[in-house]
Amino acid sequence: MEKTHSINYGTYVLVWLGLVALTTLTVAIAGLNLYSLTIIVAMAIATTKSLLVANYFMHVKSDSRVFKVFIVVCIVIFLTMIILTFFDLIFRYPAK
Amino acid sequence: MNEVSYLKYEGKHNGLAGWLLSTDHKRIGVMYLAAMIVFFLTAVVFGLLMKFEMLTPGRTIMGPQTYNTLFTLHGVMMIFLFIIPGLPAIFGNFFLPIMLGAKDVAFPRINLLSWYFYIIGALMILASLLFGGGPIDTGWTFYVPYSLRTGTNVTFAVFAAFVLGFSSILTGLNFITTIHRMRAPGMNWFRMPLFAWGLYATAWIQLLATPILGITLLLIMLERIFGIGIFDPALGGDPLLYQHMFWIYSHPAVYIMILPAMGLVSEIIPTFSKKNIFGYGPIAMSSLAIAFVGYLVWGHHMFSTGISDTSRAIFSLLTFLVAIPSGVKVFNWVATLYKGSIDLRPPLLFVLIFIILFSIGGLTGLVLGSLNTDIHLTDTYFVVAHFHYVMFGGMGTLFFAALHYWFPKMFGKMYNEKIAAIGAWTFAIGFNVLYFPMFILGYLGMPRRYYDYLPEFRNLHVISTIGSWIMVTGIFIIVINLLKGFLKKEMITDINPWGGTTLEWTVPTPPPVENFDKIPVITRGPYERDEHK
Missing domain, CATH: 1.20.5 (Single alpha-helices involved in coiled-coils or other helix-helix interfaces)
Structure with missing residues (x-):
């Protein structure tokens, strides 16, 4: 049977704000020269964002x-x- | 309603619409079969014409541009329209739900949508011949930078392959869900037929690898239209990135072709040796192992392109690892035959032909997987021979095996077994006369994809061309024999003509619309014979 998801709207808004903040961080960091760390930092931020989307918006957390x-x-x-x-x-x- | 066979059922739509709008997995499987036979035979004719061109040095019946177009179309049609979708789309669709004890696949409408994606993609490939810059001449691999620069209709043909990818992804998704959710009560994972295991491993590849090809092909289109410079070295791009992305899909695609075929072997051998399969668990797990390791070996297509030495060594090692689960399968099949009560009927004959051809193909693959010998043999006829032994000797031969094995169940009719055996032997002899000389030609340095050659290669080319005539005669005998069987008036009543033990042999012939009146409860392994008559 399908489960009902217990995540409330406040959490969705918080996650969304987190995603916006991480996007801002990505843009800000693009202006810095981090040499070999550039790709690692970009990937780390992208991974965090993916995890947030998958867990909360795609409900993987409760699947x-x-x-x-x-x-x-x-x-x-x-x-x-x-x-x-x-x-x-x-x-x-x-x-x- | 469930007393009526799926062939005769008349529902909301009748006649042609009853087929084209049907969500019955069996009708969809038969529609794939009809379409694929047309595309397969067309591609065979292209191959035959190519071999005829190679009968003499210089121009025989066509010039270089026509030859380039023909080998591209032969490859694109065989690979994308026949070999990759063949067994899952036809026999997977038809038999997977029945073998699992289900009434249909998990998403019947998506299943029909897959067929439409397939047909639309196929028609687009054919349409690409007729307008734009003319038929594509890149080879089925669409390698850059040539595919970015040629004036032929690459953009449209690549988009056609992109559309075909959706068909593959949706079929994979459907099969994974069906296998997880719709197995009959009592059918745990290790009571599932091995054909279903093959389809399961394949479905994951379809689902995970095909999108990478989709993105790659989109990038080709964007590069051709907007010149964005991802692959074109003149614009700062990396042509090797294209090859990486292309083979990340296209090597696992080799396993999309062969894993269901190997699953089929594991069905046919126990049936015709009247024995339980030897090593069920290792065979099932080797399918997953092949699927997984198969993801990681794509670089062996690029050994001579200038990729780093480190990655060449890694890819070479990984390539050799794939041989282990493949060897496990062959060992278990032969062990099943050992001391079995072997009944050499046409399906088993095709399987034995497969084992020999595929073993030759597999072992010559090790020659190509080894770095130093690959440098000598890359882009020669040796690769063409290896590829055809693995793909055509593998999936192609087993496509015929599947047709002969399940034909009575699918259509309720029987073909002439003697003629089927004659067709199989003619095919096998022609196959070896056609492709074996190519190993020698390649070793001697004959490059692939040339319409011309030096006079010293002539004898082997002549033998190979004669082989193509013999092999096509074999295919002709096989197809006509099946067609005659299909057109026969008398129906067979035996639901289990071969003495098979899996669930498809328990339902009426041909199967009724909903397969089972009552969903069966499974209490034994798929090939156990004790309790089964």
């Missing part, structure tokens, strides 16, 4: 375990693809 497992499997495969692609990009032109 059954099987969906959480699906999502984790998808993320692991996606990360593996990114890492394997970067094995090419990072080592293609070795530093002299």
Whole structure:
């Protein structure tokens, strides 16, 4: 049976404000030169935002375990693809 | 209502509309079958013409541009319209719900929508031949930067492949949900037929990998229209990024083609050796292992493109790992046959042909997965031979096996078994005469995708072309025999002509609209024979 979701509107507004704040942070950080940390910081913010959207707006937080497992499997495969692609990009032109 | 077969049922719509608007998984499966046979035979004719061109050096029947167009169309139609969707769309749709003890798939309307996406995509591919800059000439891989610069109708054809992707994603979603939610009471995961395991592993690939191809193809279109510079080196893009993204989908797609086919082998072998399958658990788990490791090996298509040495070593290692679960399957199939009461009927004959062809294809894949030998063989006929042994010898042969295995159940009619066996042998002989010389040609340095060649390659090309005639004769015999069986007036009444043990052999022939009067309760493994008659 489908479960009813117990998240109240106040939480949705808070999460939305959090997403707006993180977007602002992304824009602000784009102006700074963080060298090799740039991609890591951008990805960290994006990951946090994705987690908020998935957990609250997509109700994953209150869903059954099987969906959480699906999502984790998808993320692991996606990360593996990114890492394997970067094995090419990072080592293609070795530093002299 | 449930006494009427799905072929004769008349509901809200009758006649052609009764098929085109039907959400019955069986009718949708048959509609896929009808469409795919047309596309498959068309692509066979393209292949035959290409082989005829290679009969003599220089121009035989066509010039280079026509040849480029033909090998592209042959590849696009075979890959995107036949091999990738073939077994899941036809036999998955028809048999998955029945094998699980369900009345239909989880989302019947989405299932019909998938078929429409498939047909629209296919028609768009055909339409791309007729207008714009003319038929595409990029090869089925649409490699940049050529696909960005050629004046042929790449944008439209790529969009067609994009639309076809939706069909695949929706089918995958449907199958995953059906398998999770609609198994009959008592059918736990390890009482599920192995064909369903193959479809389950495949469905995850369809769901997770196809969107990456969709994005990649969209980027090609954007690059061609707006020149945004993601792949074009002249604009600061990276052409190798295209190859990464393309093969992140297209290598797992190889497993979309082969995993359901392997599941089918695991159905046919126990039926015709009258034995429980040997190693059910390892076979089921090896499907998931192949699907998972298959995601991680795409780089082996790029060994000679200039990717980093580190990634070449990693991808080579991962490629060799895929051989392990594939080997597990072959071992278990052979072990099932061992001391079985083997009945060499046409479906099993096709399966045995598959095991031999696929083993040759798999072992030559290891030659290509090894870095040093790959450098010598990349983009030669060796790759063409390996690819056809794996894909056509694999999925193609098993497509025929599936047709011969489930034909009586699907249509309630029987074909001539002797002629089927003659067709199978002719096909197998022609296949080897056609493709085996290509291994030698490739080893000697004959490059793929050329309409011309040096005179020293002539003998092997002639043998290969003769092989194509033999193989097509075999296909002709197979198709005509099935067609004759289909057009026969007399129906068979035996619900289980092969002595199968899975649920599709317990329902009437052909199956009624809702499959089961009463949803069965499962109390045994799918291939256990003790309690089953």
